[in-house]
Amino acid sequence: EAQVTQNPRYLITVTGKKLTVTCSQNMNHEYMSWYRQDPGLGLRQIYYSMNVEVTDKGDVPEGYKVSRKEKRNFPLILESPSPNQTSLYFCASSLSVQFLRGYTFGSGTRLTVV
Amino acid sequence: SQQGEEDPQALSIQEGENATMNCSYKTSINNLQWYRQNSGRGLVHLILIRSNEREKHSGRLRVTLDTSKKSSSLLITASRAADTASYFCAVMDSNYQLIWGAGTKLIIKP
Numbered sequence: 001e002a003q004v005t006q007n008p009r010y011l012i013t014v015t016g017k018k019l020t021v022t023c024s025q026n027m028n029h030e031y032m033s034w035y036r037q038d039p040g041l042g043l044r045q046i047y048y049s050m051n052v053e054v055t056d057k058g059d060v061p062e063g064y065k066v067s068r069k070e071k072r073n074f075p076l077i078l079e080s081p082s083p084n085q086t087s088l089y090f091c092a093s094s095l096s097v098q099f100l101r102g103y104t105f106g107s108g109t110r111l112t113v114v
Numbered sequence: 115s116q117q118g119e120e121d122p123q124a125l126s127i128q129e130g131e132n133a134t135m136n137c138s139y140k141t142s143i144n145n146l147q148w149y150r151q152n153s154g155r156g157l158v159h160l161i162l163i164r165s166n167e168r169e170k171h172s173g174r175l176r177v178t179l180d181t182s183k184k185s186s187s188l189l190i191t192a193s194r195a196a197d198t199a200s201y202f203c204a205v206m207d208s209n210y211q212l213i214w215g216a217g218t219k220l221i222i223k224p
Contacts, residue, residue: 003154033212042202043157070203090156097210100145102159110154 003069006106021076023091031094032074036087126221133190135218137203144206
């Protein structure tokens with residue numbers, strides 16, 4: 001089944017403890033992106049990647065890191081999480097933005113930083 | 115920055131009625147997309163309309179695009195309880211970036 005898989009689904013952590021949220025897609029998509037969703041704010045892009053080894057900042061990149069060493073994986077790293085990073089996170093992928101297709105989203109990771 | 119703006123923010127209708135949601139934007143676009151999100155779940159792509167298209171259909175969904183007014187509408191006909199969800203429009207700008215609105219929460223009453 002074609003899908004974007006995020007793990008974990010839920011995570012509670014403490015301030016300052018490094019964490020990684022994994023994202024993997026099995027559709028050979030070139031484009032991948034991370035979003036956070038907060039009540040009343042819609043989706044805000046954190047980072048995106050047009051292809052392997054190519055990553056760019058989105059609207060809210062502060063406090064996050066990403067890497068794209070392989071086409072299928074696009075992990076989101078919080079080196080020192082803070083409570084304002086408590087949010088619902090989504091990974092998404094698309095064949096290629098130039099092909100003007102819709103995005104496939106993962107099921108989300110609900111992160112709480114205490 | 116958020117450029118897609120949905121209207122209304124919330125909509126409650128009876129099952130069987132039609133639901134219309136609107137989206138306005140500010141930039142020039144490559145395409146406009148609509149997504150559905152069930153509570154706390156991932157977004158599901160519904161339909162994409164290109165900037166040179168004016169109307170598109172998919173099952174019970176009808177999307178219109180008016181680039182002169184920088185607006186789009188999503189019509190769901192013969193609504194069902196399963197249509198209860200939040201609906202988001204997203205515009206893809208000339209840099210191929212997808213810019214999202216804050217969504218319309220649709221409730222279908224049985």
